[in-house]
Amino acid sequence: MNRTIKSYTLHNYQTIPQVASLSEELIHDIEVVGRVLPFKTNNYVVDELIDWSNAETDPIFTLNFPRRGMLEKRHFTAIEKLVDENADRETLNKKIQQIRLALNPNPAGQEHNVPYLGEIKLKGIQHKYPETVLFFPSQGQTCHAYCTFCFRWPQFSGMSELKFAMKEVDLLLKYLRIHKEVTDILFTGGDPMVMNASTLEAYIRPLLEPEFSHIHSIRIGTKSLAYWPYRYLTDKDSDDIILLFEEVVTAGKNLSIQAHFNHPRELSTNAVKKAISRIQNTGAQIRTQSPLLRNINDKPEIWTEMWRKQVDLGCIPYYMFIARDTGAKHYFEIPLEKCWSIFRRAYRRVSGLCRTVRGPSMSDHAGKIQVLGVQEVKGEKIFVLRFIQGRNPKWVDIPFFAAYDPKATWFNQLKPAFGEEKFFFEEKPGKLLVTKPFLFE
Numbered sequence: 001m002n003r004t005i006k007s008y009t010l011h012n013y014q015t016i017p018q019v020a021s022l023s024e025e026l027i028h029d030i031e032v033v034g035r036v037l038p039f040k041t042n043n044y045v046v047d048e049l050i051d052w053s054n055a056e057t058d059p060i061f062t063l064n065f066p067r068r069g070m071l072e073k074r075h076f077t078a079i080e081k082l083v084d085e086n087a088d089r090e091t092l093n094k095k096i097q098q099i100r101l102a103l104n105p106n107p108a109g110q111e112h113n114v115p116y117l118g119e120i121k122l123k124g125i126q127h128k129y130p131e132t133v134l135f136f137p138s139q140g141q142t143c144h145a146y147c148t149f150c151f152r153w154p155q156f157s158g159m160s161e162l163k164f165a166m167k168e169v170d171l172l173l174k175y176l177r178i179h180k181e182v183t184d185i186l187f188t189g190g191d192p193m194v195m196n197a198s199t200l201e202a203y204i205r206p207l208l209e210p211e212f213s214h215i216h217s218i219r220i221g222t223k224s225l226a227y228w229p230y231r232y233l234t235d236k237d238s239d240d241i242i243l244l245f246e247e248v249v250t251a252g253k254n255l256s257i258q259a260h261f262n263h264p265r266e267l268s269t270n271a272v273k274k275a276i277s278r279i280q281n282t283g284a285q286i287r288t289q290s291p292l293l294r295n296i297n298d299k300p301e302i303w304t305e306m307w308r309k310q311v312d313l314g315c316i317p318y319y320m321f322i323a324r325d326t327g328a329k330h331y332f333e334i335p336l337e338k339c340w341s342i343f344r345r346a347y348r349r350v351s352g353l354c355r356t357v358r359g360p361s362m363s364d365h366a367g368k369i370q371v372l373g374v375q376e377v378k379g380e381k382i383f384v385l386r387f388i389q390g391r392n393p394k395w396v397d398i399p400f401f402a403a404y405d406p407k408a409t410w411f412n413q414l415k416p417a418f419g420e421e422k423f424f425f426e427e428k429p430g431k432l433l434v435t436k437p438f439l440f441e
Helices: 017-021 024-033 043-049 059-064 073-084 089-101 107-113 169-178 197-208 238-250 270-280 300-312 336-347
Strands: 007-009 040-042 125-129 132-135 184-187 217-222 254-260 285-292 316-322 358-364 367-377 380-390 399-403 426-428
Touching: 024 073, 040 043, 043 059, 073 089, 107 125, 125 169, 125 380, 132 169, 169 197, 184 197, 197 238, 238 254, 238 270, 270 285, 285 300, 285 336, 300 316, 300 336, 316 336, 336 358, 336 367
Parallel strands: 132 184, 184 217, 217 254, 254 285, 285 316, 316 358
Antiparallel strands: 007 040, 125 132, 358 367, 367 380, 380 399
């Protein structure tokens, strides 16, 4: 069945027939919160994923549509008042911008990951770990639909000063010629799979040349399998996308689709199953990842089902993340101890084929920090942590300890255990020590 994507935003979402079944209060909340946080969905999500008979608590509805609780009460009230008073655009936009800046729009020190090429700041590249470069193609700075938890929500909100994007593939290639330590390129966004096949090809094909033999893996971070699987089936250039994937694999590169699935229902349609199979037939791998989200997937049974379904479909469970400290985090966040408990209870119910997954982990300024557990040592309750990745590679896989805090939802809320003043990777309390400034060579 051919499908043409139809997008819905704050301007036209009320043309969705099913919206008529929503309460006036819920529609009002969408109108208010949608002014601050980006809102976009599409006909596949609306027609095939959302349970409209139970929209008030439906996880896919909550993943796509703004809810009152996604703004703090004071912020909601301020925007509601201006909307009700029909405030002029300048006044409303000023307040919206003020609230957005209070929502930590650039979490985990992402601006510190942006490298230079001579005097040129490469705003479309992040290079946090020696072997991996993230590339943000400018044509991929949107998505088929927006997740309400998205930590890159400023990309879609007109906050251009905080946007990571770059059009010039030549600058990427020049950077990679210098940095031979790089083995992996991750195309991210937004969503690179919103680009047409010829644009994606222009970015990827040069990496297949012999001079880039040090690039072993090409990754594509995408939500398209969950939100628009027809990208690989019936879009006008779907066949060209599949041929490009085959070309990458034939060239001897590992192609990994980093697929974002937040709930088992996103794996349930015939379209997504066919799209997964078609990608796998090219020789590409599909690795799956998601944050752990209150109101969406905060039960171990959900993760058990999701990992099993992914393995049944030939995918590789990869990461369980902790929701980043940005945007609507207060609506989705879960205390670290509960994150670990959910992970552990789900993990112990699945076979070894599902246990490729790592987590729960935080992509903090210092690196990817995994919560290994909660223990009591000499009468002190502590978090046991380790780096899966670190700004300094020497930190990787070293266990370290933080004082137990039942309310902590992110690493910056933790303090060292056993009365220590600083963590081993800090030069002094709260200050990160980086011994190799490879990012800015």
